[in-house]
Amino acid sequence: MFTDADAAALYDVLNPWDPTRHRSDAFYDDLVMAADAVLDVGCGTGAMLHHARERGHRGRLVGLDPDLAALDRARRRTDIEWVTGVAADASWDQEFDLATMASNAFQCLVGDAELRESLAAIRRALRDGGRFAFETRNPSARAWESWNPANATEVVDGTGRTLRVSHHVESVADGVVTFTETTFDQDGTALWVDRTSLRFLDVAELGGFLSEAGFEIEAQYGDWDPEPVADTSRSIVTIARRRRG
Structure with a gap:
């Protein structure tokens, strides 16, 4: 027997969240700890937000994901809000300082309509000047x-x-x-x-979707050091800011 719950547990074994070992985790950890209210889109089993609470984050933490088995594991902590759903259906209105999509979750937004609707909902969830941090694999x-x-x-x-x-x-x-x-x-x-x-979106395509949705790119890196994006970069790490108005 191998169940949805087994698959969610195996994900945590294969992808342990550890900012002391993984620069990618440290990147998000620093952003989360500096924000009062955080929305983690595609939160999975909730490891990033769990770690933030363990480090003493006292603000609002919300995780959103459509995977029920993953959320069951996430809900081991009850001092975080866990919501079943996808980004495009989110209805928060200017409630967060930071939104994240870690672990390449952004790439699960496949179609143009899904991508546009998701970015619009994430922008709507952010306060003016709020930041959206995510990474994608460089095509x-x-x-x-x-x-x-x-x-x-x-x-x-x-x-x-x-x-x-x-x-x-x-x-x-x-x-x-x-x-x-x-x-x-x-x-x-x-x-x-x-x-x-x-x-897989390249830098220009990604920038076009973000600008159309009302974001401006604050920073973009090709690695977690950070380094500029190059053809050989494995990732495109982006911090976008909600334009005011």
Whole structure:
């Protein structure tokens, strides 16, 4: 048996939130701790907001995600607001100083309409001058070329099971990469298959959508150091600010 809850727990094993070890986590951690009210869009299992509370954040923290199993894990902390849903359906009105989409969650906004509606809702949720921080994979780095069974990851989950997680790209078309992630047991039996599509936007495309939605780019980096975005950069790390008015 491998359930939605197992998949959510395995995600935390594969992606532990640790700002002392991961520069990406430290980047978001610093922003969250400096903001009074934070909306984490695509919060998943809530690790980022959990860590903020553990560090002593006393303001408002809200996590939004459509994955019920992930939110069940997030709700282990009851001093944070957890909301089921997607960005495009959010109805907050100028309630947050900071919105985030960590761990490349922004790439799950695949279609133009979904992207525009999501950015409009995030902007609406922010106060004038509020910031939106997120990262996407740089399309010129072609990260998907390494998503194949030869690069499978072996991991021991929280119950002591040894599992293998591998990826297989099905298609790459019009900036959208569709792939499957399969979890196998020790005998090679497939326990879980998840199919995902991610959109890859370059700097110019990203800037166009942000400007149209009423954001201005405050800073943009190609790494977590930070470094300027280059063709060889793996990421496009963006801090955008809601234009006033």
